[in-house]
Amino acid sequence: MSKHPTQTPPGPSLVPLRGAGKGPRPVNLQAVRAYGDTLDDGQMMLSFALPVPFSEEAKEAGRELCRKMGLLEPQVYHAHDLGEGFTYLTIYARNPHTVDFTKISVPKLDARRLDRHGVEALWAEHMTRKIRILGACTGDDAHTVGIDAILNVKGYHGEKGLEAYKCFEVKNLGAQVSNDVLLQEARAFAADAILVSQVVTQKDCHRSNLAALIDLAEAEGLRAGITYVCGGPRLSHAIALELGFDAGFGAGTTPTEVASFVVQAVVRERQP
Ligand code: B12
Numbered sequence: 001m002s003k004h005p006t007q008t009p010p011g012p013s014l015v016p017l018r019g020a021g022k023g024p025r026p027v028n029l030q031a032v033r034a035y036g037d038t039l040d041d042g043q044m045m046l047s048f049a050l051p052v053p054f055s056e057e058a059k060e061a062g063r064e065l066c067r068k069m070g071l072l073e074p075q076v077y078h079a080h081d082l083g084e085g086f087t088y089l090t091i092y093a094r095n096p097h098t099v100d101f102t103k104i105s106v107p108k109l110d111a112r113r114l115d116r117h118g119v120e121a122l123w124a125e126h127m128t129r130k131i132r133i134l135g136a137c138t139g140d141d142a143h144t145v146g147i148d149a150i151l152n153v154k155g156y157h158g159e160k161g162l163e164a165y166k167c168f169e170v171k172n173l174g175a176q177v178s179n180d181v182l183l184q185e186a187r188a189f190a191a192d193a194i195l196v197s198q199v200v201t202q203k204d205c206h207r208s209n210l211a212a213l214i215d216l217a218e219a220e221g222l223r224a225g226i227t228y229v230c231g232g233p234r235l236s237h238a239i240a241l242e243l244g245f246d247a248g249f250g251a252g253t254t255p256t257e258v259a260s261f262v263v264q265a266v267v268r269e270r271q272p
Contacts, residue, residue: 031098047090048065048089051085062089070097074091075092077091106237107238111261114263120165120167133170133194135170137177138176141205157252159254171191179216182213194228198231227262229248229258229261232250236248
C-alpha cells in the first residue's frame with residue numbers, strides 16, 4: 001500500500017454557486033472565506049466553555065477571546081450557566097482570513113471501492129484460506145459501538161459487518177484491551193489485519209495510544225506482514241498514516257469500505 005499522499009486534482013479556480021433566485025455567482029477557490037449569510041462574509045460560529053461564572057463579564061470574556069483569535073465583531077448568540085462556575089457560549093464572528101482551496105491536498109486510501117461481492121471475488125482469486133482480522137477498542141477506551149458496527153454481523157447503515165463475509169475470520173476482543181494483549185492475541189491468531197478503535201481523544205490519548213501500538217509492534221517484529229487499520233470519529237486516513245498505520249477511517253465509515261481496503265491490502269501484502 002502506498003503511504004504517499006495523492007494530490008487532489010485542482011479544480012477550476014472559479015465555480016458557480018447557486019444563490020437564491022440570483023443565478024450563479026462565482027466562488028474564488030483561491031481565496032475561500034467562511035460562509036454565514038452571504039458569500040464571502042467570513043461569518044463563523046464557535047462554541048466553547050469558560051471556567052468563569054455565568055455573567056455579563058463571562059460573555060465579554062468570550063468576545064475578547066474571539067478578538068484575540070483575530071475574529072472581528074464577535075456577537076454572543078447564546079450563553080448559559082453550566083453550573084459550578086462554568087459558562088457555555090456560542091459566538092458568531094467574522095473571520096477575515098481566506099484559504100487557497102486549489103492548494104489543499106488530503107491523502108486518500110490507496111484502494112478501489114469494492115462491494116461485498118467484489119471483496120469476496122478478489123479474495124477467491126488470490127487466497128485459499130480466510131483472512132484473519134483481529135479487532136479491539138484499546139487503552140482505556142470502552143466505546144465499542146464503532147468497532148462492533150464494522151465487525152459484527154449486524155453491521156451498520158444497512159451493511160453487514162465483516163463477520164458476515166465468507167472471506168474473513170473475525171475475532172473482536174472488545175473494550176479496554178492493552179496494546180500488549182492485542183499483540184499477543186495477534187501472534188496467537190496469526191492475524192492478517194489488526195483493526196483498532198479509538199473514540200476518546202482527551203489529552204490526545206488516541207494519538208499516543210495508537211503510536212505506542214505501532215512502536216511495540218515494530219519492537220516485537222509484528223509490524224511487517226500485518227495490515228494495521230485504526231478508526232474512530234476523530235480519526236482520518238491522514239492521521240493514521242502519520243501514526244504509522246496503513247489506513248484510518250473516520251465518522252460514518254461503513255463495513256464495506258473497510259472490507260474493501262483490507263482485502264486489497266492483504267492480497268497486495270502477499271504478492272512478491
Ligand atoms: C455511547 C457512548 C458512551 C457509552 C459507550 C458504550 C459502548 N459500549 O460503546 C458509555 C456510557 C460507556 C460512555 C462512556 C464514556 N464516554 Co462516551 N459517548 C458515547 C456516545 C454518546 C456515542 C458513541 C457511539 O456509540 N457512537 C456510534 C458509533 C457507531 O460511532 P463511532 O464510534 O464514531 O464509530 C464509527 C466510526 O468512527 C468508525 N469507527 C469507529 N471505530 C472504528 C475502528 C475501526 C478499525 C474502523 C475501521 C472504523 C471505526 O466506524 C463506526 C461506524 O461508522 C458519544 C457521543 C457521540 N454522540 O458520539 C460519547 C463520547 C464518545 N463519550 C465521551 C466521554 C468523555 C465518555 C466518558 C469519559 C464519560 C465519563 N466521564 O465517564 C466515558 C469513558 C468510558 C471509557 N473508559 O471509554 C466523549 C468523548 C470526548 C472525547 N473527545 O474524548 C463523547 C464524544 C461525548 C462528549 N461529547 O463529550 N460513552
